[in-house]
Amino acid sequence: MARRPSGRSGAGAAAVAVGALLTLTACGGEAGGPPTLTWYVNPDAGGQERIAEQCTEESGGAYQIELQRLPRDAPGQREQLVRRLAGNDTSVDLMSLDPPFIPEFAAAGYLADVPPDVADEVTEDVVEGALAGATWKDELVTLPFWANTQLLWYRQSVAEEAGLDMEQPVTWEQVVDAAEQTGTTVAVQGTRAESMTVWVNALIESAGGQILENPEAEATEYELGIASEAGRRAAEIIEDIADSGVGGPQLATANEDINASMFESEDAGFMVNWPFVYQRAAGYVEAGNLERSEFEDYGWALYPRAVEGEESRPPYGGINIGVSALSENVDLAFEAGRCIVQAEHQKQYFLSDGNPPAKASVYDDPEVVEQYPMAETIRESLENAAPRPQTPYYNEISVGIQRTWQPPSSVDPQTTPERSEELITDVLRGEALL
Amino acid sequence: MLAGPAFVVMLAVTAYPILQATYDSLFAYRLTDPESRRFVGLNNYAVILTDPVWWNAFGVTVLITVVTVLVELVLGFALALVMMKALRTIRPVLRTAILIPYAIITVVSAFAWFFAFDITSGFVNPTFGLEGTDWFASFPTAVSVIMMSEIWKTTPFISLLILSGLAQVPEDLQEAAKVDGATWWQRMWKVTIPNMKAAIMVALLFRTLDAFRIFDNVFIMTGGAAGTETLSFGAYRQTISRLEIGLGSAYSVLLFLSVVAIALGFIKIFKVDLSQARGEK
Numbered sequence: 001m002a003r004r005p006s007g008r009s010g011a012g013a014a015a016v017a018v019g020a021l022l023t024l025t026a027c028g029g030e031a032g033g034p035p036t037l038t039w040y041v042n043p044d045a046g047g048q049e050r051i052a053e054q055c056t057e058e059s060g061g062a063y064q065i066e067l068q069r070l071p072r073d074a075p076g077q078r079e080q081l082v083r084r085l086a087g088n089d090t091s092v093d094l095m096s097l098d099p100p101f102i103p104e105f106a107a108a109g110y111l112a113d114v115p116p117d118v119a120d121e122v123t124e125d126v127v128e129g130a131l132a133g134a135t136w137k138d139e140l141v142t143l144p145f146w147a148n149t150q151l152l153w154y155r156q157s158v159a160e161e162a163g164l165d166m167e168q169p170v171t172w173e174q175v176v177d178a179a180e181q182t183g184t185t186v187a188v189q190g191t192r193a194e195s196m197t198v199w200v201n202a203l204i205e206s207a208g209g210q211i212l213e214n215p216e217a218e219a220t221e222y223e224l225g226i227a228s229e230a231g232r233r234a235a236e237i238i239e240d241i242a243d244s245g246v247g248g249p250q251l252a253t254a255n256e257d258i259n260a261s262m263f264e265s266e267d268a269g270f271m272v273n274w275p276f277v278y279q280r281a282a283g284y285v286e287a288g289n290l291e292r293s294e295f296e297d298y299g300w301a302l303y304p305r306a307v308e309g310e311e312s313r314p315p316y317g318g319i320n321i322g323v324s325a326l327s328e329n330v331d332l333a334f335e336a337g338r339c340i341v342q343a344e345h346q347k348q349y350f351l352s353d354g355n356p357p358a359k360a361s362v363y364d365d366p367e368v369v370e371q372y373p374m375a376e377t378i379r380e381s382l383e384n385a386a387p388r389p390q391t392p393y394y395n396e397i398s399v400g401i402q403r404t405w406q407p408p409s410s411v412d413p414q415t416t417p418e419r420s421e422e423l424i425t426d427v428l429r430g431e432a433l434l
Numbered sequence: 435m436l437a438g439p440a441f442v443v444m445l446a447v448t449a450y451p452i453l454q455a456t457y458d459s460l461f462a463y464r465l466t467d468p469e470s471r472r473f474v475g476l477n478n479y480a481v482i483l484t485d486p487v488w489w490n491a492f493g494v495t496v497l498i499t500v501v502t503v504l505v506e507l508v509l510g511f512a513l514a515l516v517m518m519k520a521l522r523t524i525r526p527v528l529r530t531a532i533l534i535p536y537a538i539i540t541v542v543s544a545f546a547w548f549f550a551f552d553i554t555s556g557f558v559n560p561t562f563g564l565e566g567t568d569w570f571a572s573f574p575t576a577v578s579v580i581m582m583s584e585i586w587k588t589t590p591f592i593s594l595l596i597l598s599g600l601a602q603v604p605e606d607l608q609e610a611a612k613v614d615g616a617t618w619w620q621r622m623w624k625v626t627i628p629n630m631k632a633a634i635m636v637a638l639l640f641r642t643l644d645a646f647r648i649f650d651n652v653f654i655m656t657g658g659a660a661g662t663e664t665l666s667f668g669a670y671r672q673t674i675s676r677l678e679i680g681l682g683s684a685y686s687v688l689l690f691l692s693v694v695a696i697a698l699g700f701i702k703i704f705k706v707d708l709s710q711a712r713g714e715k
Contacts, residue, residue: 079674086465086677108466192659250553252571252660258554392466395676406659407571430462430477433487433668433685434676 034061035329037336039094040068042077042319047353048096055339063332065094074098074194075395085110085326093327094337096319097142099133100388100398103215105322106136107392112323112330114140122341129316129385130358136390137216141322143337144358146349148317149303149381150202150272151374156299158182158269169312171305172203172237175270179246184269186241187259190251192406197388197398198315199272200405203234205313205386206306211397212389219393219428224421226401231417233306235405242408252407264290272303274317275378279354300374302381316385318358356382399434400424452690459684465677478684487668488685492692495664498577499645502584506641507634509585510592517593518600529594536590544654547583573661580651580662588644592637599633600626639700643693665689 041048052065070077078101084092085108097105105111114122122143123131130147134140152170159166162178179186189195201211209230213223225231241247246269250258256273260280263271271277281298284290303314321340323333339345346357347365356378362368363379372378389397404420405411426432459478463471482488513532520528535543551558551569559565569575603626611621627634649666656662658671669689673682 075675082466082677083674104466110466192657249566250568250571253553253568261554399671399675430681431481433482433485433681434671 034059034063035332037063037065037093037327037329037333038068038091039065039096039336039340040070040077040081040092041096042070042074042098043072044355045353047349047355050352051340051345051349054345055336058339059335063329063336065336070096074101077101078104078395081105082108082110085324088326090324090326090328092324093329093333094340095322095324096145097322099316099318099320100390100394102133102142102320102322103136103390104392104394106141110322110325111141112325112327112333114143114323115331115334118143118334118338121338125343125359125361127358127360127379127382129382129387130318130320132390133316133318133387134320142320143322143341144318145321145341146318146346146355147358147382147385148274148356149378149385150198150274150315150317151377151381152301152304153263153271153273153277154299154301155184155268155270155297157297158184159299166299166301169302169305171308173240173308175304176240176244176246179269180244182269184246184267185248185262186246186269187254187262187271187273188241188247188251188408189255189259189272190242190247190406190408191253191255191258192402193255194398194402195255196406197401198317200234200238200401201388202303202313202315202386203237203306204228204230206303206310207231207233208307208310209234210386210389211401212391215389215391219391219396220430222391222393222425222428224424226424227417227421230306231420232413235411235413235416237306238405238408238411239413242411247408252409264294275356275372275374276354278372278374300377302377302384311384313386314381314384316382316387318355393428396427396434397424400427403434452687455683455686455690458679459687461680463678463680465679471680474680478681479688481681482685482688487663488665488688490661491663491665491668494577494662495646495648495666498581498584498648498664499642502581502588502645503638503641505581505585506589506592507638509589510596510637513589513593514596514600517597532593533590535587538587540587540650541654543583543587544651547579547586547651548655551579570656571660576656576660576662580648580655583651583655584645584648588641592641595633595637595640596630599630599637602633603629635700635704638704639697642696642700646693646696647689665692 039048039052049067052067056064070080077098081092081095081097082104085105102111119140123134123140126144127147129149130144133147134142134144152175154166156166159178162181164170164174164178175186189199204211204226207230209225209228211224211226213225214221217223242251248254248262250262254262259271259273260277262268263273263277264281264284278298278300281290281295285292285295303312305312321337323330323337327333341358343357343359343362346359347362347368349355350357350362350368351371357363360379363375369375388394391397400423401420404416404423410416423432427434460473460475461471462474462478517525517528517532550556553559553566553568558569559567567575569579607625607629608621611625616624647666648664649670652658652662652664652667653670658667663671666689669682669685672678672685676682
């Protein structure tokens with residue numbers, strides 16, 4: 001009969017087991033090589049993974065970068081990172097951050113201070129919009145990586161048929177008229193999502209206003225500029241697109257991807273969208289899913305104007321690299337961040353994934369110009385781009401806009417801007433739900 | 435004494451979160467700004483209960499619950515009768531086939547229905563000649579698709595519960611009714627249903643509680659757009675998206691109280707006897 005172990009021998013066995021485990025753990029640490037930096041990235045076509053591998057190699061064994069993928073949409077990325085950081089998760093070292101959420105992360109103390117030498121290096125030669133997006137209260141809090149902007153994409157044949165001179169800046173009115181005249185579509189992001197805020201912000205900014213007048217104030221004292229002349233102009237443009245029917249039957253659910261597909265179809269006329277649509281169409285031509293002649297019909301111009309004679313303020317997006325204040329390897333993480341955002345990697349990322357660089361000089365690179373003939377237009381657009389409200393309460397403002405300006409068919413210039421401003425004000429004062 | 439550890443685990447996993455949420459609901463507390471946390475008493479509850487957003491979500495949730503549960507009850511009963519009458523040889527196969535939708539993860543089924551009805555890639559529009567119909571753009575169509583996916587997914591559950599009730603109806607009662615010349619309908623109304631009332635009520639109770647907490651379908655298909663926001667989705671929006679822990683906790687507590695009210699209502703008004711359904715009486 002097997003003898004049951006006594007309490008003493010049981011405890012001894014446990015001690016041996018714990019000891020063995022500790023030894024193994026220690027060995028694991030030694031055998032693991034250089035410190036591992038975990039970089040939380042937004043999903044892409046694999047470009048960030050290649051950069052991580054290259055930086056690991058370039059570090060000469062000082063560190064290795066491991067990737068963790070965040071959800072696909074920007075609010076989902078924010079939610080996951082905030083929950084980790086609020087829970088004191090030290091496994092986060094580097095983060096690919098969408099610019100509108102940077103003030104919230106900075107104000108909460110989640111971002112490590114950028115060392116002056118790193119700041120000098122990574123801000124050199126960076127386009128204006130990207131610099132503004134990486135900054136909070138006049139201080140650089142993240143490293144500019146890539147800077148996105150929307151262009152007006154059009155079918156050259158349609159613009160020609162409508163007699164629209166695309167060499168000159170065009171207004172939303174002209175675009176809608178041209179689409180109506182030729183029986184084509186104007187693809188805009190009318191779905192209830194972050195993209196709706198991007199659109200409304202660009203329209204209000206282009207009409208000379210801004211959603212948030214005093215981002216440095218306390219949230220309860222914010223002055224909003226939605227119920228304004230500019231807000232009404234923005235609502236008129238959306239109303240015009242919805243009423244004329246050029247937005248297509250899926251206007252209320254159209255996002256960037258749906259719009260890109262819409263623009264690849266036969267009745268496409270115009271579209272406002274990020275530059276990824278060009279790379280996507282080129283890929284479809286290669287795969288035989290899109291006629292080359294249709295791809296060659298693609299034209300691009302600066303974002304449409306809201307007011308005749310006034311410059312447009314295109315949407316600004318992109319990704320910046322933040323270093324977590326909770327990281328156990330802050331210095332190494334900044335080293336890695338410095339490597340990630342170097343001009344060569346920005347160029348490579350543009351060529352592989354279609355995401356435009358934050359450094360202005362990359363747009364002059366012959367390889368870039370060859371693959372992206374609209375590179376100069378992108379750079380010009382980035383110089384004019386208007387960031388979304390820079391505030392730790394961006395999410396409240398964004399969701400408030402989505403709730404009041406969606407669906408586009410419900411937008412009324414007489415009531416929507418007022419309703420939107422009222423709701424957001426109440427939400428910021430803690431007097432309303434979202 | 436033997437139930438002690440189980441009791442402790444129950445307290446840890448159910449009572450503690452409920453008490454913590456109730457406590458948090460008394461504060462204005464934002465996750466990214468813990469320093470400005472302050473006691474506000476019942477103010478969060480007042481904000482929620484006076485906001486049309488809560489009442490709209492409440493209305494939508496009740497509508498989805500009532501419609502889906504009633505349709506599922508009828509369909510589930512019919513499926514249970516089919517399973518009951520099926521030949522013994524094909525009965526396991528039939529049960530498995532009927533159960534397949536219930537085995538699919540809710541998020542996956544929500545995506546399947548979303549893509550089926552999607553205006554650009556869905557097969558429903560071209561199949562029925564409805565090109566250009568955006569199902570998720572307006573409330574009546576969006577909520578219909580959400581309810582259809584819910585019904586498709588959980589009817590098997592209700593049918594299984596009803597099947598177990600059908601199996602409990604004594605065969606000799608049916609025989610006696612037959613001998614007395616009762617028709618199929620008379621036997622159904624006078625013998626079968628009264629004898630399986632407890633099973634029906636338990637099925638209704640479980641499904642009502644389940645339907646009242648609907649989240650996945652709405653999250654995937656509309657993200658709350660077109661007026662389809664439900665109570666669970668609202669709780670998610672306040673707590674996870676806005677990071678307003680205080681307001682979100684109050685919202686969750688109200689949702690919890692609604693669920694408790696439904697459960698008590700079923701037990702008191704419809705006199706559901708859980709012990710009878712378990713076969714203890």
